[in-house]
Amino acid sequence: MTGLRIAVAVLVLAGLGACTQAPPPAVVTDPYAGSRYTGTLPGGSLPGATAEDFRRTAGDTVLFPENDAALDGTARATLVRQAEWLKQNGSFSSVVEGHSDEQGTREYNLALGARRASAVQEYLISQGVEAGRIRTSSFGKERPIQVCSDPACQAQNRRAVTVVAPGAGV
Amino acid sequence: MPFSASLARLPLVLAAALVLAGPAAAQDAAAPLALPATGDEGPLRIEITGGQVEPMPIAIAPFFDEGGAAEMAARIQEVVTADLTGTDLFREIPASAHVARPSGFDDPVAYPDWRAVNAEALILGSVALRDGQVTARFRLFDVFSGQPLGDGMQFDAPEAGWRRVAHKLADQVYARITGEGPYFDSRVTFVSETGPKDARLKRIGIMDYDGANPLWVTDDSALVVSPRFSPDGSQLLYTSFGNGMPQVMLMDVATVQSRPLKQEAGTMSFAPRFSPDGRWIVYSREKGGNTDIWQMDVATGAERPLTETAAIETSPFFSPDGRQIVFESDQSGTQQIYVMPADGSAEPARISFGEGSYGTPAWSPTGDLIAFTKRNGDKFHIGVMRPDGTEEKLLTESFLDEGPSWAPNGRVVMFTRQTPGGDGTPRLHSVDVTGRNMRPLSIEGAASDPDWGPLLP
Numbered sequence: 047m048t049g050l051r052i053a054v055a056v057l058v059l060a061g062l063g064a065c066t067q068a069p070p071p072a073v074v075t076d077p078y079a080g081s082r083y084t085g086t087l088p089g090g091s092l093p094g095a096t097a098e099d100f101r102r103t104a105g106d107t108v109l110f111p112e113n114d115a116a117l118d119g120t121a122r123a124t125l126v127r128q129a130e131w132l133k134q135n136g137s138f139s140s141v142v143e144g145h146s147d148e149q150g151t152r153e154y155n156l157a158l159g160a161r162r163a164s165a166v167q168e169y170l171i172s173q174g175v176e177a178g179r180i181r182t183s184s185f186g187k188e189r190p191i192q193v194c195s196d197p198a199c200q201a202q203n204r205r206a207v208t209v210v211a212p213g214a215g216v
Numbered sequence: 217m218p219f220s221a222s223l224a225r226l227p228l229v230l231a232a233a234l235v236l237a238g239p240a241a242a243q244d245a246a247a248p249l250a251l252p253a254t255g256d257e258g259p260l261r262i263e264i265t266g267g268q269v270e271p272m273p274i275a276i277a278p279f280f281d282e283g284g285a286a287e288m289a290a291r292i293q294e295v296v297t298a299d300l301t302g303t304d305l306f307r308e309i310p311a312s313a314h315v316a317r318p319s320g321f322d323d324p325v326a327y328p329d330w331r332a333v334n335a336e337a338l339i340l341g342s343v344a345l346r347d348g349q350v351t352a353r354f355r356l357f358d359v360f361s362g363q364p365l366g367d368g369m370q371f372d373a374p375e376a377g378w379r380r381v382a383h384k385l386a387d388q389v390y391a392r393i394t395g396e397g398p399y400f401d402s403r404v405t406f407v408s409e410t411g412p413k414d415a416r417l418k419r420i421g422i423m424d425y426d427g428a429n430p431l432w433v434t435d436d437s438a439l440v441v442s443p444r445f446s447p448d449g450s451q452l453l454y455t456s457f458g459n460g461m462p463q464v465m466l467m468d469v470a471t472v473q474s475r476p477l478k479q480e481a482g483t484m485s486f487a488p489r490f491s492p493d494g495r496w497i498v499y500s501r502e503k504g505g506n507t508d509i510w511q512m513d514v515a516t517g518a519e520r521p522l523t524e525t526a527a528i529e530t531s532p533f534f535s536p537d538g539r540q541i542v543f544e545s546d547q548s549g550t551q552q553i554y555v556m557p558a559d560g561s562a563e564p565a566r567i568s569f570g571e572g573s574y575g576t577p578a579w580s581p582t583g584d585l586i587a588f589t590k591r592n593g594d595k596f597h598i599g600v601m602r603p604d605g606t607e608e609k610l611l612t613e614s615f616l617d618e619g620p621s622w623a624p625n626g627r628v629v630m631f632t633r634q635t636p637g638g639d640g641t642p643r644l645h646s647v648d649v650t651g652r653n654m655r656p657l658s659i660e661g662a663a664s665d666p667d668w669g670p671l672l673p
Contacts, residue, residue, distance in 0.1 A: 113550075115505070141460070148616065148634070148640075149591070149594075149616070150575075150591070151531070151551075151575040151576050151589050151618045151619065152441060152442060152618065152619065152664075152665070153442065153486060153487040153500065153530045153531045153575075153576065154528065154530055154531070154544065154546075154551055154575050156455075156462055156484070156486050156487075156500075156502075156530075157486075157500065157502060157507035157528040157530050158528065160484055160502040160505055160507060161505045161506070161507075161528065163505070164504055164505020164506075165505065167505075168505075181482065182482075182505070183460055183461035183462075183484070184461070184462065184484060184502070185439075185457070188416065188439055188441070188457070189414065189415075190413060190414050191414060192414075193412070193413040193414050193637075193638040193640075194637060194638050195615070195636035195637050195638075195640060
């Protein structure tokens with residue numbers, strides 16, 4: 047890049063020195079534009095692929111209705127982005143953690159969280175992510191993200207969070 | 217593990233209780249007066265499940281110091297009084313109101329003086345403390361009939377076990393007057409909680425039924441939930457997230473050593489319970505998002521599923537005869553309670569049909585009731601019903617009550633009550649089967665998931 051910039055500068059100086067007629071604008075093109083690889087990258091990852099990048103670009107959380115593991119349109123859109131990210135970064139594995147709100151008994155909520163995590167896992171697999179790269183777990187109501195007890199907080203707690211990490215084990 | 221020392225120090229064994237020689241002679245020959253409340257000419261009796269609302273007035277004469285036990289006698293009497301009045305079935309007549317001042321444990325009883333202060337029952341006690349051993353004796357009297365109620369008894373224990381002596385003594389009084397089984401001399405395992413709501417630290421504790429003498433059997437490095445005693449109290453089943461997902465663990469309480477139960481990779485296990493004979497463990501196993509109930513032979517590790525549906529089946533609990541299992545399933549669309557044969561040989565029968573959803577069933581040790589958590593709208597309740605689902609009765613109501621566990625005599629349940637909001641905190645409460653005597657347990661800090669162990673030997 048440095049060499050290219052210098053060459054452009056020289057061209058401009060030469061033009062100024064020769065006559066008053068404006069030279070044709072210097073056009074710098076990228077010969078590799080459009081050559082982006084968008085398929086899966088088994089065993090590798092794109093530069094800049096981090097857990098933080100996953101959270102920012104794909105979104106790590108989907109929300110669920112009360113007492114339910116159904117994926118709505120918003121959740122499915124998030125999971126499509128998660129699947130794309132995982133396919134582009136094949137060296138990453140993931141664990142989907144299912145959670146519930148506090149309005150329920152402890153053991154049932156563990157089972158409900160597992161049902162939600164599994165719904166996410168199945169959807170990611172349906173989008174082409176290898177099954178072996180997605181584990182599931184459930185924390186039930188043990189790890190709320192919002193601590194208040196009004197309906198808006200409870201809604202945020204009924205969630206599945208996809209946690210990614212480089213390597214085979216998350 | 218750093219916990220074994222504190223466990224080893226516990227006086228787990230009481231010396232045999234001795235029955236004392238003949239009761240003190242009845243001084244008063246007057247005809248017995250009719251008993252109020254329970255009526256009849258029958259023995260002094262409180263019916264726990266009956267309509268009686270007024271506690272029975274009892275007098276506890278100051279326990280005699282029979283050697284080195286001036287302070288100990290007062291402490292034991294205090295615990296006996298707390299046990300009895302804590303049931304809300306007894307009211308103590310304060311010593312300041314007593315007319316009779318017996319001068320010794322074997323003195324004849326001045327029944328008229330005790331009748332004069334309206335005492336229906338009288339407890340005489342004595343305590344001696346020698347060479348690190350506590351010896352406590354008591355006699356119980358039916359004041360109105362002017363008769364002893366059962367034989368006097370003596371309890372011996374190492375000094376550190378003085379609270380157990382008090383509980384044993386109170387248990388005798390409670391059992392003789394109510395006709396129910398004793399329960400004060402028992403322990404409860406529970407989860408102690410610290411830290412903010414979104415990053416709770418949890419550790420498993422064991423304490424006396426009244427919250428005294430708490431000790432810890434795990435640290436808080438891994439999230440742990442729902443500890444449960446084995447039938448003889450020597451082992452604990454609990455669920456640990458130490459490997460990132462729920463896994464049933466089995467702990468030997470004496471050594472506080474734990475091992476995971478066999479678990480297939482990629483599955484979760486939780487909600488464990490022993491069978492009454494200790495031979496089986498039933499628990500929930502989750503695979504591919506579906507949760508069923510499994511049974512494990514403790515001796516061989518052999519396992520098989522007891523339910524195989526696409527619904528969530530969890531919180532299994534054996535009937536006291538070991539023949540049936542009550543559990544919850546959402547196969548109807550909401551959590552409901554079902555009963556099936558313990559060998560899975562017949563279809564489960566649904567027993568909960570009221571409004572709302574039902575979970576965490578617990579079969580009473582006496583077999584007559586099943587306690588449960590009920591959610592209806594935005595309220596949670598602890599309730600009881602007959603094993604066939606009839607006679608449902610709600611005992612509590614709050615923002616979040618859950619997880620009842622029965623006292624060894626099947627007349628009181630302990631449960632978790634959590635308050636709402638960001639600083640919402642779980643606390644242990646107990647309530648009797650009438651629903652009238654609801655009270656928080658006096659322990660420090662937040663606690664959840666109580667499991668009431670067996671009556672101690």
